[in-house]
Amino acid sequence: MTESVFSADSVPMLALGYRFQWEPAQDCFVLLYPEGMVKLNPAAAEILKRIEQKKQTVAELIAELKVAFDGADLDDDVYQFLEEAHDNSWIRAE
Amino acid sequence: MTTAGSEQNKAPGSTGGASGMNVRDAIRQPLWLLAELTYACPLQCPYCSNPMDFANVKKELTTEQWLTVFRQAREMGATQLGLSGGEPLTRPDLVELITEARKMGFYTNLITSGVGMDAAKVAELKEAGLDHIQVSFQASSEDLNNLIAGTDAFKHKIEMAKAVKANGYPMVLCFVTHRQNIDKIDEILDLAISLEADYVELATTQYYGWAMHNRDQLLPMKDQLERAEAIAHRYQDEQHGNMKIYYVVPDYYEERPKACMNGWGNVFLTITPDGTALPCHAARELPGMTLPNVKDSTIHEIWSDSNDFNRFRGFDWMKEPCRSCDEKEKDFGGCRCQAYMLTGDPANTDPVCSKSPDHHLILEALEQGRLEANKPVMEQKPLVFRNPKNSKKISGF
Numbered sequence: 001m002t003e004s005v006f007s008a009d010s011v012p013m014l015a016l017g018y019r020f021q022w023e024p025a026q027d028c029f030v031l032l033y034p035e036g037m038v039k040l041n042p043a044a045a046e047i048l049k050r051i052e053q054k055k056q057t058v059a060e061l062i063a064e065l066k067v068a069f070d071g072a073d074l075d076d077d078v079y080q081f082l083e084e085a086h087d088n089s090w091i092r093a094e
Numbered sequence: 095m096t097t098a099g100s101e102q103n104k105a106p107g108s109t110g111g112a113s114g115m116n117v118r119d120a121i122r123q124p125l126w127l128l129a130e131l132t133y134a135c136p137l138q139c140p141y142c143s144n145p146m147d148f149a150n151v152k153k154e155l156t157t158e159q160w161l162t163v164f165r166q167a168r169e170m171g172a173t174q175l176g177l178s179g180g181e182p183l184t185r186p187d188l189v190e191l192i193t194e195a196r197k198m199g200f201y202t203n204l205i206t207s208g209v210g211m212d213a214a215k216v217a218e219l220k221e222a223g224l225d226h227i228q229v230s231f232q233a234s235s236e237d238l239n240n241l242i243a244g245t246d247a248f249k250h251k252i253e254m255a256k257a258v259k260a261n262g263y264p265m266v267l268c269f270v271t272h273r274q275n276i277d278k279i280d281e282i283l284d285l286a287i288s289l290e291a292d293y294v295e296l297a298t299t300q301y302y303g304w305a306m307h308n309r310d311q312l313l314p315m316k317d318q319l320e321r322a323e324a325i326a327h328r329y330q331d332e333q334h335g336n337m338k339i340y341y342v343v344p345d346y347y348e349e350r351p352k353a354c355m356n357g358w359g360n361v362f363l364t365i366t367p368d369g370t371a372l373p374c375h376a377a378r379e380l381p382g383m384t385l386p387n388v389k390d391s392t393i394h395e396i397w398s399d400s401n402d403f404n405r406f407r408g409f410d411w412m413k414e415p416c417r418s419c420d421e422k423e424k425d426f427g428g429c430r431c432q433a434y435m436l437t438g439d440p441a442n443t444d445p446v447c448s449k450s451p452d453h454h455l456i457l458e459a460l461e462q463g464r465l466e467a468n469k470p471v472m473e474q475k476p477l478v479f480r481n482p483k484n485s486k487k488i489s490g491f
Contacts, residue, residue: 015264016262016263016264016292017225017264017292023171023173025169026171032174032201033201033264034201034203034225034226034264035174035176035226036174037125037173037174037201089338
């Protein structure tokens with residue numbers, strides 16, 4: 001991976017043409033994009049759900065996740081996921 | 095997914111972009127529904143994947159029938175809906191179909207030549223919830239594009255590509271490459287960059303339907319391919335993080351067949367304009383097909399129980415060398431339609447595979463293409479354009 005794209009005040013957004021939705025037939029959240037689909041694991045879904053719901057900084061996103069998951073120490077995991085998701089072109093930074 | 099509209103239709107796995115659909119561990123579901131809404135098309139591309147006798151199909155499904163198909167496929171897990179043809183814009187109910195499909199939760203892909211579209215239509219489709227428009231180009235220059243498309247469409251396509259971008263769609267450009275345009279691949283990519291495309295698909299012509307008929311004139315030469323591949327890879331590096339370029343290697347030059355449709359009856363379902371359900375858009379040509387129709391059966395019945403969809407599922411149908419091959423789970427023995435067209439038996443190994451006893455047929459086809467390409471221009475066979483007149487003439491009705 002190259003240098004990191006996200007910092008505490010960057011705002012992650014779904015990339016153009018990507019849609020996040022629940023798929024009953026797959027029993028999981030998915031990302032849909034032109035002619036493709038990614039099945040998401042629960043952790044990825046928790047992050048992308050919040051990115052999709054509202055525009056907020058990475059710091060705010062992490063704070064929200066900590067509230068939802070009993071103050072778990074998840075900063076590194078979130079940053080790592082964001083970089084990977086960006087590398088896959090699922091999200092962009094604003 | 096191979097690649098589109100009056101152009102070549104795509105199947106999951108035919109491009110890198112579809113890799114996310116390779117859900118091999120899941121139960122078989124028709125994840126990808128390709129709705130060929132109509133065979134009507136203002137273009138006449140000689141590499142069209144529509145059947146040669148398309149002019150014989152008179153009656154298209156009604157709006158209500160299409161919506162029933164969408165609903166049933168969606169219930170079975172379909173997420174991607176390809177609206178193709180022919181030219182789907184010739185359907186007067188296109189906006190209604192998209193509106194309803196989007197409400198059902200489909201990711202809606204319009205696969206179009208852009209002919210018949212204007213900026214207002216692009217905005218109207220966006221309003222209806224259309225997720226993605228793929229505009230196909232035949233080449234990078236006006237003259238060649240128009241020659242290949244058999245119509246005067248190039249300037250309009252450029253305008254439409256710009257309108258697609260301006261309306262906030264991801265811009266996906268598709269160029270179907272072959273001997274007559276592959277040397278322009280750098281110009282094609284420069285055009286895509288100037289249009290600010292997000293994705294470019296350099297889809298090699300696949301030899302079905304009209305393309306098979308014109309194969310001697312379309313097969314690229316080896317040195318053309320090597321040059322094109324090098325250029326495509328250079329642009330891929332330069333455009334990394336900017337514009338995604340999918341380059342599909344033509345299977346005639348490969349030693350192993352493509353994993354056609356990600357396996358027969360595995361994720362892909364095509365419905366033709368008259369309601370025939372097919373495991374791939376070329377399968378109607380195979381002998382022994384029962385050709386179930388959505389007017390008589392539900393998608394569930396067709397997908398789960400029909401002879402056609404079960405015919406080449408799994409591995410039991412395979413002959414040698416596929417049956418005992420340790421790569422069979424990777425490529426499923428290749429393409430059934432190609433096996434039939436070239437060897438006469440759809441259960442044979444795709445002759446692209448160098449293990450196939452029929453592999454010489456591919457080498458002979460390449461040689462025949464080479465001989466044709468080396469003839470003086472005046473002596474070369476003319477391309478046969480895809481239009482109703484030629485369809486009737488060739489199919490004999």
